[in-house]
Amino acid sequence: KGLHIAVVGATGAVGQQMIRTLESRDLAISKITFLSSARSAGSKVQFKDNEYIVQEAKPESFEGVDIALFSAGGSVSKELAPEAVKRGAIVIDNTSAFRMDENIPLVVPEVNEYDLKNHNGIIANPNCSTIQMVVALEPVRQKYGLKKVIVSTYQAVSGAGAAAIQELKEQAQAILNGDSYEPSVLPVKSEPKHYQIAFNAIPQIDKFTENGFTYEEMKMINETKKIMHMPELQVAATCVRLPVETGHSESVYFEINSSGVSSSEIKELLKASPGIVLQDDPENQLYPMPAYSVGKNDVFVGRIRKDIDEDHGFHMWVVSDNLLKGAAWNSVQIAESLVKLGLVKN
Numbered sequence: 001k002g003l004h005i006a007v008v009g010a011t012g013a014v015g016q017q018m019i020r021t022l023e024s025r026d027l028a029i030s031k032i033t034f035l036s037s038a039r040s041a042g043s044k045v046q047f048k049d050n051e052y053i054v055q056e057a058k059p060e061s062f063e064g065v066d067i068a069l070f071s072a073g074g075s076v077s078k079e080l081a082p083e084a085v086k087r088g089a090i091v092i093d094n095t096s097a098f099r100m101d102e103n104i105p106l107v108v109p110e111v112n113e114y115d116l117k118n119h120n121g122i123i124a125n126p127n128c129s130t131i132q133m134v135v136a137l138e139p140v141r142q143k144y145g146l147k148k149v150i151v152s153t154y155q156a157v158s159g160a161g162a163a164a165i166q167e168l169k170e171q172a173q174a175i176l177n178g179d180s181y182e183p184s185v186l187p188v189k190s191e192p193k194h195y196q197i198a199f200n201a202i203p204q205i206d207k208f209t210e211n212g213f214t215y216e217e218m219k220m221i222n223e224t225k226k227i228m229h230m231p232e233l234q235v236a237a238t239c240v241r242l243p244v245e246t247g248h249s250e251s252v253y254f255e256i257n258s259s260g261v262s263s264s265e266i267k268e269l270l271k272a273s274p275g276i277v278l279q280d281d282p283e284n285q286l287y288p289m290p291a292y293s294v295g296k297n298d299v300f301v302g303r304i305r306k307d308i309d310e311d312h313g314f315h316m317w318v319v320s321d322n323l324l325k326g327a328a329w330n331s332v333q334i335a336e337s338l339v340k341l342g343l344v345k346n
């Protein structure tokens with residue numbers, strides 16, 4: 001029989017992309033249920049040719065559900081993911097609630113699909129900026145060994161949700177009109193200070209931790225080590241918000257263990273690797289850009305150069321749609337992997 005899928009957080013920026021992604025793939029779905037917090041319950045969503053009413057997510061909503069895709073915030077996941085599992089569902093959770101729990105696999109199918117075999121009901125989907133980076137680094141790790149990664153990100157406002165997109169648009173318009181606009185969402189809604197994002201760059205994504213890195217930066221550091229099973233990997237991140245609607249970009253410096261490797265060898269390797277589209281032809285000004293990544297599931301890689309001083313060092317530019325490979329598509333891809341591996345018992 002087909003699958004009963006539930007989407008929790010169906011009205012959010014990621015939930016909407018989950019719905020579009022499920023429509024575009026051919027998972028055998030026999031029933032679909034759309035759930036949300038009480039606040040958004042009652043909204044309507046379209047799936048294929050039918051309209052559905054979004055219901056408030058409650059423990060009993062998960063009776064008979066095979067796979068539940070959660071993207072309604074960490075507190076909803078913490079409360080309801082265990083309830084869904086109790087009722088026999090496999091949860092694919094897009095929040096940070098369970099990512100660093102050692103009993104919960106954190107999965108990017110191109111990198112560690114095999115970790116799905118050890119799931120205990122919940123599978124965590126990594127942070128968007130982590131996902132696109134590890135897809136690009138994994139082939140390098142496998143072939144040449146990986147020692148160190150230093151990443152700077154250029155992240156889109158959609159990562160901070162629908163309110164941040166609205167803030168960017170209204171603020172840009174107000175500034176162009178010569179009107180004033182009081183920022184209230186970015187960099188972090190709950191923080192005391194808010195800054196202009198239009199025509200600006202904000203070097204803060206999420207709150208600061210005690211070591212001076214932000215939570216977003218620590219996610220990139222800790223999640224990368226976990227997904228690659230490399231606690232010894234040296235990783236540092238600086239995460240910056242830009243006035244881009246969708247599509248995160250990253251400047252990634254990495255050091256490999258092998259000597260004498262050329263940039264052409266890295267390019268050939270990445271060109272042949274799953275989930276990656278190589279766009280690297282400086283003579284013809286070909287390189288990835290966020291505006292052209294929107295709506296695509298791939299991770300785009302370009303600007304691959306060998307470091308001038310360090311034989312083991314390379315630079316690359318990695319771009320992907322943060323709502324798709326960074327969230328909705330990676331979650332649906334995990335669901336497809338579970339089916340392929342025979343891990344869904346319905």
Ligand code: 11C
Nearest residue numbers: 096127128129155159160
């Ligand atoms: C951003 N990466 O761009 C964040 C959004 O842990 O899933 C995703 C937060 C998360 O603001």
